[in-house]
Amino acid sequence: MSFFTPENLEKAQVLVGLYPDKRSALIPLCHLAQSQHGHLSKEAMEEIAELLGIQPAEVMGTASFYDMLHTEEVGKYLVGVCTNVACLLGGGQELLDHASDVLGVPPGGTTEDGMFTLEEVECVAHCDKAPCAQVNYRYFGPLANDDFDNLVDDLKSGRLSDSVPHHGVLSRVFRDAPPMVSLEIIHEERRVMDEAKKARLAAQSQEAGGKQ
């Protein structure tokens, strides 16, 4: 039983092939899984582990380090209100409070209908639009309370469905060229990488007590 759809599995394989070490595909694969399923399910992590030849715990260990990768279900729209300092000065905290009132959930909560998850986020690099918010990583700001209410309406009514796809869909442009540089170079890369890794391990285990 495969988690990825055939189409996504193909993409997954392209991603895995992009790097000298396939584990590098971990984060891209997690995004791919979220684009398919909205969040990073247990099954997805298991399949990613298999694709990368590592343990599911390693996938989860890495994924859980990153705020964008959600191992629990989230709403169709992930609304992140920034309260970091530039937005704070522009009323970000008040916007977050308002958002919480309007959506009826505290930051971190998901509305009962599964439409919205509200998050308090750190600076999203749109400080010139303070206070700002992101919905599935599409940006809106500056937002007065009314603007926020309209935004929620637009999302609910589907008026924004073109520009704001469901949670998990990040880049809708996929790499259309597989790596083109000669396999030789890649092989050489891998050989050197392996040796460097071994040298590092050897150095480490030597340092680890200078034993033997």
Next chain:
Amino acid sequence: MSDKIVTARVGIPNSYTIASYLEHGGYQSLRKALLEMTPEEVQAEVTASGMLGRGGAGFETGRKWSMLKQDPIRYLVVNGDESEPSTFKDHLLVENDPHQLVEGTLITAYAIGATRAFIYLRGEFALGLERVQTAINEAYAHGAIGRNIFGSGFSIDLVLQPGAGAYICGEETALIESLEGKRGYPRIKPPYFPAVIGLYGAPTIVNNVETMSNVPWIVANGGKAFAALGKGRSTGTRLFALSGDVLRPGSYELEMTSKTFRELIYDPDLGGGLKEGRTVKAVIPGGVSAPWIGPDNLDLPLGQDEVAQAGSMLGSGSIIVLDDHSCAVRAAWRITKFFNRESCGQCTPCREGSGWIEKIMHRIEMGSGTESDLDLVLDACDNIAPGLTWPPQQTTICVLGPSIPSSVVSAIKMFRDEFMIHIKEEGCPFVH
């Protein structure tokens, strides 16, 4: 010649497409570099430009490249993680002129002899990811990436890597770990200087998006032309991301040292001044890791060494203005909260200290602090950055640790009275 370098094409309709890019001289620098210059010559131009890295540490780019260990496999990684609060310049470049970034990256890869290049872009930049991926696809089709580029015999692949939401992955060694598919734990330097042991253990150059975006211009116009702009070590232009209590926040590309903080804030074409009747209370230059400067420093020119001499740093080029209606305690608390949320968690002082300091600061802001809390906070800060000097000493692996105290210590030093009012009046005197 326009006075803009990296934002010269911003504002042109469809500036992000290859058609528009080619129309405005795109990929000419890459052709020039690949077909007319040796890698050493490209490096020499960049060295001559004196360009300092735009990512925050402000290290000379040419010198960094010259330190790359000459192993057969070498990597180039472009740092587009841009997560330092109030820094919003790279996303502008990435969204409006992705080809410029791609071209700069390719030229750099050629100059340093990289065998593979990666652009690590902050995961939240959904639009940026689309724009850069499109640009890469178009560049492949145009023959600018891949095998035997423009018939020069030089081949390189360029991979776009999305981040996934962790500020610390902007730190170059954490970024490398993240690119290796791991938790973004900064590595210990020494021995893990990327130029010696970087991605997959191979020598690696990590450069910022803005740094890379300058490279095509330098190749086209020569390092000297770049060095002619600015003053001292601060050559060329920089993107200054201005935010906070100003009327016209935004990213402005300015010749370095050509303007002062005051001019940036008050120039009607730039910051546009403050709200009616307000005055500058403090400025946070160079990202929230930097110590604050007061109104007495507003006439400092926007230059690397000038700001350093005043006891702070130009860092990522972001400038936050606090006016006299804003609460210093609240700002410092929020910054601490940021570091607490973003600490990677390796180092005990950073992981635990950030949380503790945040709790004390919050207590003070909410009105239940005591006077002795100020000493406690300072002492906890001292245990992360011994001596509370600038540049800081540290008990941690990376400089996120000693960044935690910057704002707290600045705020207490500059606005002790305000803290005392919070404590005595059991609450924040400012209206938000």
Next chain:
Amino acid sequence: MSTDVSQNLITISVDGKEIQAKSGELLIEAAEKAGIFIPRFCFHNRLPQVGMCRMCLVEVKGPRGFTLQPSCYLPVTEGMEVITESEKVQKAQDGVLEFLLINHPLDCPTCDKGGECPLQDQTLTYGPGESRFIEEKRHWEKPIAISELVYLDRERCIQCDRCTRFADVVAGDALIEFFGRGDHTEVNVFPERPFSSYFSGNTVQICPVGALTASPYRFKARPWDLSQIESSCNTCSMGCRIMVQSSQNELTRYLGLDSDAVNHGWLCDKGRFGFEAINSDERVTVPLLRKGDEFVETTWASALALIASKVSGAKAGGDANRIGFILGSRLTNEDIYAWVKLAKGVIGTDNVDSQLGDGLRGEVIAGLPRATISEAVTAKAVLAFTGDIKEEIPVLFLRMREAVRSGKTKLVTIGTRSSSLDELSEVKANVGIDQLQLLARELVSSNSKFAEIASVFSRQGVSSDGEGLVVLLGRENLAVDQSVVEAFAVELSRALPKARFLVTLRATNFAGSVDLGAAPRLLPGRSLLENASAALGQKWTRLPSQVGRGVKEMFKGALQGELDVVFLVGSDPRADYVDSELADSALDRVGFVVSVDTYLSGSTLKADLVLPAAAFAEKSGTTTNLEGRVFTLNQKVTPPGVCRTDWTIASEIALELGDDLGFSSVSEILDEIADVSPLHWGLSWARLSKMATVEGVLVPVSGTALSIRPRAMLDQVSTPGIASVWNQGLASSKTAYVEGEEEVGEVSPVGTPPNAVSGMGLMEPIWPLPSIQPTGYLNLAYVQKLYSRGEHLKNSPHLSRLIVEAKCRISSHTAKQLDLESGDMVRIIDKVGGEASFEVEIDDAVSRGTVELTRGSFAVSGFSPVRTDETVNYVKLERA
């Protein structure tokens, strides 16, 4: 660890004192050796360092003057200037402790780690007094079971990364990981994927706080109630060095000791938690005599008298050859020697064996040049033709894994079944038994048919006479007769005389058994019956008149009614002999079976007389590990009931027979062994237990191996449980050293070491005729797993939950051909028609056309998938 005078000595200055250090050594270790202990949490001498806890910061002079640097991450360089005691260092360390305690619960009184906790200790030694933290601490759900053996309390975790590093880097089981980020970081397992590593107990031992605790030890004792003694684990032939701890005459815990030559401080879980079996209520504690279908208690006196009469009767009725001895693997060298002397030197029979069809003949082992573990892990190349050492000798697997991963050696694995070594192998070659002879001859030749294999060896610089090559030799598949492996080994050793062999059999003291003559035709010291030494002649009253039978021949003889008396000394052939069906019917035909054992096993139930034996930790003695290293085993608790040590029982039987073995203590036995066996020259109890204890002594002993070595020092953070019991009553101090016992003055034995002890010469290779594969039959792979059923596991309450159930494992390809699916029930039918039913498990690690079955995981009478008459065993599969 020892006083190593290495070439690259440099001088550094620590706190104004000049100290010598090895170039490149870590500052924290260099300082420690010079008696300056730098506090630490995340650093562990056997793990790659991470420099995360920041406890070990010291001031180091650099271009910008003295700055704080992590001493665990800094290699020393000539002239380095270091300050470990200054206000700045002190403040930084106090700061780290205070930060750690912010979120660490103050539940020391109820924490298993209380009293042996480096965090507790360091807080007392360095730490701040009153907490300045008044906020609420971080909360996690209190202990969660992350496996059958390990509990995790995340509130106590200080994020030192030791357990996770161990699991990933050392064990290769990345099943526990850090989840989350920053101060939300927790250690945990993936949902529904428990921490089921064979090595999980090590994480409990190295956890510097009480975040990880072991279910078999939970709430059992407090460190101040414990006492301890050094010993060696006797679960397999590795002989990992351990500390045995007990409280009130009950074993409570084993902890790994760091031996450079052997286990590096690690243990497998089966060894670590096996102490539970010794405490078990199922122990035999009094002699038992069969009365019809039942056992009745009897006395030692009448039991011994009965034995004497049966033995004399057998001898009178024919000759001593109607008596046989099957020795098990848990015996000490002294036990083995006593029983061998009883059998061969008193009774006069050579029918003594200790290989239960899962080993190799003593004569073959004794003839092969022996490699040490250290040689194996640093060899130019290693050839593995062995059972899965992860399942059989787990800590050897860790050593090999580390060696291969760090590039110290390269591995080639041959055989037909899958094993954990495959992933470490440069080449994994599926070599059928019909190709082995050719392979042995052409292993390193330049025009070898096995080019892929040969090229690894030549690239690695293995010479044409085998110099630089170590062979791991074991039983790759128990369904292939041992004669095949023996012929291969002999052939190979003849072709490559400089190649050395590390015999990787699992049975605990197989090496001691071979070295001490517990095999037909062998005498103590690896000499042949026909070459008995003069020294032996002086100590032994007689020698067998003819070469005796091995276990297989004894069983076959028994079926013919040729055996009157059989002694099963710590052996359970019904469970352990590969052809259980043969063992079963043979024992039925023996007139009088004596079982000397610790539990009532399957074989005991067929005995006429059961004698209760003292178990591990209830007796002292020595044991020999697979590389020939002799260690002491020490008594920690008194045995239950009237159990006696195995050697005492042999002595008493001899007395009852009117003879005298001539010794009355372990130390006297060892002296006699040293006298009669050139291999053991120079050993004595005093020397073994007083010098170089952690490393043991490799036999044959060379003159220099006996020089005095100071006792290994002990890092209390690396081995907290051990150090704190040792330091009981002492105020916790900064020094990491536990002073060794007094140095022994006189250690050089008199005389010069005898030569010619390296072996007894190779035999001719005898290649057996292969069996024909009947149509419709599949290859059988009969393999051992760590948790295959056995008395030891059955009687350990926690380990018994891990026993693997019998499954018939086939590849998906085979399954398809037979139209089977995972979970289907099948009958496995052996060649003589015995059969049993199993559940099918599909696993593509199994070769096509092969049925893999785990040994010991079933007991079905009349069914034995391995028949000893077959060179290769085939079975048929039918849907049940």
